Amino acid sequence: MKRPGVSREAVLDHNARAWDALAAEKAALAQPAGDEAFGDPYGWLGGGRPGPPWLPGRLDGVEVLCLGAGGGKHGPLYAAAGAKVTVVDLSPAMLELDRAVARERRLAVEIIQGSMDDLSMLAASRFDLVVHPVSTCYLPDVRRVFQEVARVTRPGGTYVSQHKSPASLQASPGPNQAGRYEIVNPQDDGAALPPAGRSRLREAGTHEFVHSLSALLGGICAAGFTIEDVCEPEHAEPAAAIGSFGHRAAFLRPYIRILARRAAEGSGGTAILLVE
């Protein structure tokens, strides 16, 4: 049976207040970056990690949009690495953390309160790089998000995003009596997930939505990006206690991270004929 949906406006209003509350209680995702991260901001952001480079070799002067990224971490670190940074986030209190860190560390960061599915305050093709930490789960419809990101990314520009994996959001946060994780929520039905207790998997008090891989990967492609790489960051600890974050992650990877590039201007399309 289809569960009743919630209007976009009601979701935004609810989640702005929920994230303000999480910032006020200094929740894990509302912890600004500390001295260690500021000691090597490019390395902390993943610039030096082995494997294919997801970030440009240098961030000096690169126009970066940190989207849904309030909390005093991503925006100030990109600015410390030399980028020209804009942070867009729904929650005034999460943005206040960015403002405070930028002030304290004497960093220039443009801070804008708004929703990631309406970036009309930003000029088209402005950004070389859009960085989007986990936050699409807080909106019922992600198509508009990817279309907006595509509009503000310059042709040839990069879009790095991370999302909660659909299977992980569909599964029970903890094990059943047999020690198994069960699929308990349907996929992509437009309704918010049932409220969950406190855990690293869900943020207390927020409305969250499952987005299928079709909506995430397909939505990014449909908006005009080419996906160049996908990974599921490693959090598995098979020997950890049953029900712990690490044990569950050995069965269900919690996140999916996507590297995409905006089609360059004038690049021709490709016709693919599928024959069954």
Ligand SMILES: C[S@@+](CC[C@H](N)C(=O)[O-])C[C@H]1O[C@@H](n2cnc3c(N)ncnc32)[C@H](O)[C@@H]1O
């Ligand atoms: C996981 S946190 C961001 C990164 C976090 N500070 C960290 O340490 O990784 C998710 C953010 O998404 C923001 N958010 C939720 N809904 C949003 C929306 N519709 N538009 C923009 N930001 C939104 C929240 O306010 C919150 O700051």
